[in-house]
Amino acid sequence: MTTSPHELDAADPLASFRDRFVIDDDLVAYLDGNSLGRLPRATLERLAVFVREEWGGRLIRGWADSWVDLPVTVGDELGAALLGAAAGQTVVADSTSVCIYKLLHAASGLRPGRDEIVIDATNFPTDRYLVDSVAAARGMTVRWLEPDLVENVTIEVLAAALGDRTAVVVLSHVDYRSGTLLDLPGLTAAVHAAGAVVIWDLCHSAGAVPIELDAAEVDFAVGCTYKYVNGGPGAPAYVYVARRHLAEAHQPITGWWSAADLFAMSDTYESSPTIRRMLSGTPPVAGLLAVQEGVRLIAEAGVEAVRTKSEALTAYAIELVDEIGLEIVTPRDPALRGSHVTVRHPDARAVADRLVERGVVPDFREPDLIRLGLSPLTTSFAEVSAAARILAEVVAPIG
């Protein structure tokens, strides 16, 4: 007998954060915050003021007022609140894909005599495609790890692939399909022991899982802001470069925003000595402000409290899915999973479609997976319970 969802919501110290977001009453359950987080009310207000007063009122003067520094100030705020990163190492820019491209070049350049990039075949498509293309462009080869989807990349699996040819390793902190949380400090140490550098993709962990990049001596990291950070569709990504690598981190999209003096408009390019060197062109100001609001909400809640709720939500979802009797491909040990729970079903697409028809929004991932994304600041236990009841009804006739 499971605990009542209302008791769980009543005991949840973060329950009131849900009211800080726009909640569509027509939906029974929104379980896709791991793809696109909900809209914070503060962002509605902030963007309205920005458009009216800053863009409308200040026009070009807005850059000198504050916009020009936003990639770094929001980066520092995000780094401190979510990544365990001291100031001066994180910048908000571009998309995750573009940032991965930049980091792959910067990281490969740190290990000139080595010619292998290691990545797992379970990684997100954009990471895999970019590793392939950057390796081809630099005359390097790709070494593919083939881990089990649920166990994912363990230290043993990685260590077996590392060697004196390894230049760079690319890993996702939480697997986008299974939700498996990798051992970031342990794997980073294994990469360093082999003399290589690591790029961590934090898309599915930042904002839901505490991260300590400086303490783990991570080299590079990247992530998006539209999932658990609630920055909105297409909100800019962030890139982290450990201070010790800054001077030697050369990224290939050397636009005027990465130059030493933005408005000097020199004849020749000279990289900024600071984290600004990871920028390229004019940043999306509205997106940066939305990211800042999202970061501030998580900082206010506290990452540890967010993680505690995430573990409780995923445990509750697993309990309810077990009662229905469906297969779960997410680790059962809370220490080994992020904030989504993935169900395998042979007719996953039909199940997902029927859930959506009944007001429950999960997402479907090829070929047979349904992800239930549990966003600690916005998902209630009542929502999970209602979704599970409908899931049971939907799968019954499908079998």
Ligand SMILES: Cc1ncc(COP(=O)(O)O)c(C=O)c1O
């Ligand atoms: C692990 C991971 N990396 C990268 C991306 C995508 O990056 P982009 O924002 O460039 O589309 C996603 C999701 O879209 C993702 O889940």
Ligand SMILES: Nc1c(O)cccc1C(=O)C[C@H](N)C(=O)O
């Ligand atoms: N980035 C997305 C997009 O541009 C459209 C639709 C979905 C997304 C996603 O975020 C997908 C997500 N990264 C995933 O894990 O599947």
